[in-house]
Amino acid sequence: MPPAKRRERLSTEERREQLLALGTDLFSSRSFDAISIDEIATAAGISKGLLYHYFPTKRDFYVAVVERAVENLHTATAPDPGLDPAAVLVASLDAYLDYVVTFAEGWSALLRAGIGADSVVNALVETSRTRFVERTIANLPIDSERAADPLVRIAVRGWVGFVEAATLDWLERDDVDRRALRDLLAGALPGALAAAGVTLA
Amino acid sequence: MPPAKRRERLSTEERREQLLALGTDLFSSRSFDAISIDEIATAAGISKGLLYHYFPTKRDFYVAVVERAVENLHTATAPDPGLDPAAVLVASLDAYLDYVVTFAEGWSALLRAGIGADSVVNALVETSRTRFVERTIANLPIDSERAADPLVRIAVRGWVGFVEAATLDWLERDDVDRRALRDLLAGALPGALAAAGVTLA
Numbered sequence: 001m002p003p004a005k006r007r008e009r010l011s012t013e014e015r016r017e018q019l020l021a022l023g024t025d026l027f028s029s030r031s032f033d034a035i036s037i038d039e040i041a042t043a044a045g046i047s048k049g050l051l052y053h054y055f056p057t058k059r060d061f062y063v064a065v066v067e068r069a070v071e072n073l074h075t076a077t078a079p080d081p082g083l084d085p086a087a088v089l090v091a092s093l094d095a096y097l098d099y100v101v102t103f104a105e106g107w108s109a110l111l112r113a114g115i116g117a118d119s120v121v122n123a124l125v126e127t128s129r130t131r132f133v134e135r136t137i138a139n140l141p142i143d144s145e146r147a148a149d150p151l152v153r154i155a156v157r158g159w160v161g162f163v164e165a166a167t168l169d170w171l172e173r174d175d176v177d178r179r180a181l182r183d184l185l186a187g188a189l190p191g192a193l194a195a196a197g198v199t200l201a
Numbered sequence: 202m203p204p205a206k207r208r209e210r211l212s213t214e215e216r217r218e219q220l221l222a223l224g225t226d227l228f229s230s231r232s233f234d235a236i237s238i239d240e241i242a243t244a245a246g247i248s249k250g251l252l253y254h255y256f257p258t259k260r261d262f263y264v265a266v267v268e269r270a271v272e273n274l275h276t277a278t279a280p281d282p283g284l285d286p287a288a289v290l291v292a293s294l295d296a297y298l299d300y301v302v303t304f305a306e307g308w309s310a311l312l313r314a315g316i317g318a319d320s321v322v323n324a325l326v327e328t329s330r331t332r333f334v335e336r337t338i339a340n341l342p343i344d345s346e347r348a349a350d351p352l353v354r355i356a357v358r359g360w361v362g363f364v365e366a367a368t369l370d371w372l373e374r375d376d377v378d379r380r381a382l383r384d385l386l387a388g389a390l391p392g393a394l395a396a397a398g399v400t401l402a
Contacts, residue, residue, distance in 0.1 A: 161366020
């Protein structure tokens with residue numbers, strides 16, 4: 001990536017947004033370890049000193065980028081209240097796969113915890129999974145008593161693990177088309193719920 | 202753990218086995234970061250120098266312990282050829298849950314990649330998952346053409362992710378009994394396969 005031609009004058013907020021967008025771009029195609037602070041500063045067209053002013057360490061920068069990416073993912077996959085539950089599931093999975101395909105390398109590295117013993121990043125990812133579990137349960141056409149059943153919660157948490165594992169495996173192959181994967185992911189949810197004693201209409 | 206009273210005379214092989222057994226014990230209840238080289242040497246009743254002779258770094262020791270743990274897990278969950286496929290699945294899941302419950306802390310830390318950017322450990326875990334996928338597919342009552350279908354492979358890989366995620370979630374709760382979890386894990390497999398177009402008899 002060529003360095004920016006000259007240092008633009010940006011407000012604090014604009015500069016932070018620029019850096020987060022740049023970080024999303026950099027970490028979407030390469031892992032945490034593969035990118036240096038020097039490269040980030042050069043790509044942003046700013047000094048390392050100014051970069052450190054916004055993010056004291058590379059890890060702080062990565063955490064902020066992951067936090068933003070998780071927010072973007074949740075916004076992109078938010079249920080459309082005009083759709084029925086089955087259509088919501090399919091639309092959310094399509095948006096999820098759009099996102100995963102766009103940020104494939106960074107997403108794989110994040111889920112494989114390439115950054116290491118970073119409890120902050122792990123907590124962000126775990127919180128994001130919990131939000132997906134809660135959103136998925138809220139979208140199910142079941143009564144509130146069933147929705148509160150711990151076994152249902154474990155089944156949906158397992159299904160989120162299914163989605164991640166199947167998608168990571170799919171990304172490493174080129175012999176299954178995206179629609180077949182999407183249908184597999186959508187179809188596995190009623191299967192998991194049936195195993196928890198919940199039959200969807 | 203009190204230090205060993207005196208330094209026993211063990212052969213190289215016996216000493217290595219003793220250290221791996223001790224490591225399995227230590228890492229089963231605490232994470233990589235929580236255990237020091239000093240503590241390992243003291244618990245083994247040997248000098249740090251002798252420990253370094255067997256394992257040059259704490260990470261080398263951890264990798265060897267994980268390698269051994271993965272082997273033990275695969276041995277413990279090996280299919281009994283006298284059983285039918287459904288019974289093999291249940292027996293393997295029971296053995297898996299025995300193992301997980303015994304080594305809960307270490308197992309959770311391993312899957313959450315608490316050791317960090319350790320590509321060797323990640324590769325061990327990934328290889329272990331692949332072996333489970335292949336064993337699970339080999340145990341399915343389906344013909345070889347179906348067994349070679351990439352979508353079936355992705356579905357089974359997803360199911361292994363389901364088993365891990367659901368089990369991690371279950372470990373953090375105390376409101377679901379183990380048999381209910383086991384039945385959920387077993388029941389989710391035909392559900393995932395059905396979503397891949399495979400109906401089990």
